[in-house]
Amino acid sequence: MASAPRSAVATSPMFVPADSLHSLLTHETLIEHFRSSLPTVTPSISTPIRQSYAVSPDASLLLMPSWSSHPSLPYIGVKLVTYFPDNSHRDLPGIHANYVLFSSATGQTLATMDGTVLTLYRTSSVSGLASSILSRNDSEVMVMVGAGALAPHLIQAHLAARPRLKRVIIWNRRIDKAISLAEKMRGEGRFEGVSFESGGYLEEIVPLADIVSCATNAEEPLVMGRWLKPGAHLDLVGSFKPTMRECDDEAVRRAADMGCLFVDNRVAMEEAGELAGAVERGVIGEEEIVGDLVELVKGEKVGRRSPEEITVFKSVGSGVVDILTAQLVYDMGLKHVPQPCS
Template sequence: MAGAVGLISASSMRAVLSYPSLIDALQSAFSRTHLVSVPDRHHYPLISSALDQNATLLIMPAWSDPSATSNAFIGVKIATVFPRNNLIGLPAVSASYLLLSAETGAPLCVLDGKELTVWRTACASALAATFLAKDQAHTLVMVGAGAMAPHLITAHIAARPSLNTVLIWNKTAHKAAELADQLAKDSALKGVDFKECSDLEAAVSRADIVSCATLSEVALVEGGWLKPGVHLDLVGSFTPAMKECDDEAVRRARVFVDSSMALKESGELVGALQRGVISPQDVVGDLSELAKGEKIGRQTDEEVTLFKSVGCALEDLATAALIYSKLHG
């Protein structure tokens, strides 16, 4: 596990990653959670006086057991979320990931945490969709056109090659149009029709998969819009004050999460639990249980499924390990 300590840039990460390979790596990681320790992440509210905004500091550790695997690592991600950074031309999310040897504790590399996060988040959603979306899903609606959106779209297409139409909605319509144009020029996505849409209700009502990646504090997707058989993928919210769908969407769906932290952090589920819309027993399972075959995903073509992710340090560690192994052998 030798290798000089250094920075692995976003471009170096993109050079070795593919959506199918990372989906497979996450499938393997979630199937072997007994080999990895994943403490609860540290979540600290911050105040930025510059923009008078509520910000968040996240610290996410995880480590694998060197006695049980030949490639054992320790990893820590430090991330900040400053929602109003767009007002000064900066990204809302910044992050760095430190990877260390689990055998010696020696640092191995620092990875671009933002790039790592968008890849692992998108591929976790795509992995969940392999269990929860219909086999012949054709239409994907992407709610939000930020940094996560192109990764979520491409990862979902990798997981469900039957997808042939992608409708993109964004509060600022021109960003949705720009993303649709960008993706339409990608030769790897040939055969998929990308369109900006202005009527979210109409788009959602025809969707087979609805993926949401926003920082919204008000519900964007209403349960009454969801057609039978749709899969709802909620990525954006990570505090109780944030939510991307209403109570009716949660009530109608068989609900799955990436980890139990979603029940404490995601506004959609925290609110629905507090209001008695669902009980903890209505959350069918997590991504590990799906990957291990301990819980059944989609059961019929008519049921509505929902996957809520808030991010998991296991995903970060598995992604960083895959990148490091590809670059250093």
């Protein structure tokens, strides 16, 4: 879904606020954009390792640059992210971000957009794409672990990937947030035939789930491998440094034993506490991480092979999906922004 870039003249950069992003993007269109674009353009995109700086004992500043040499993706992009986990106690999102898109032909600034909402869409749509390959076609029950800003997006992305889902159970350390999100999802009235509810005990609701999606700041495992039923798909999103873990070693080991342990990109082996820790403790070897998202989409790696397999997908994010999301936003935005006459 590439567009011809604006002509190389001085023009004001497009500004895309959060509200406009909601009107330009859907999880369905972004999942399909990733599915069609990742195999083609990924080899031509340079994505240096994310730079992370501790600005306080708990808070971080992250810089995520990327640039493309592919003719259909003539862009340079940089995302600036702040991570303040204590914001959960202030009723604020833990992540704030801005994304800047430049022309790779002229260096001109083409667009600035709300990077927080962009991240929510791209992260959840990566999980949705992986779920469309790794979860069971007949998945009916989803457990959402966490009720922060990312949770409703993950729910929508998994619903887009698996339209047979009919029950979503939301868990959060603060049960009031789980109840509130369930009520919000019900109140939107967009998900016909899907029930939304809150659950109080993970050990009771995880065994019910065909899909378990986690988006938390946990540093101690929340999901235990022994709770996962045969055929379950575990989607791990929250951790992005070795000290963070959303599941225990048993969950990782069970998927690895079945040849069903996947990542969005290979950086996850270094950044994700679930994987880095399991390798360090000798639970798995690095070679047991079977493949990444691009290999799954291209069919170079086989995802689910039987209804009984437990699959695990760990994502940490990358500049590749950032720049592809920004491309789609820019393409859609151009259709709504008047262009100068030639």
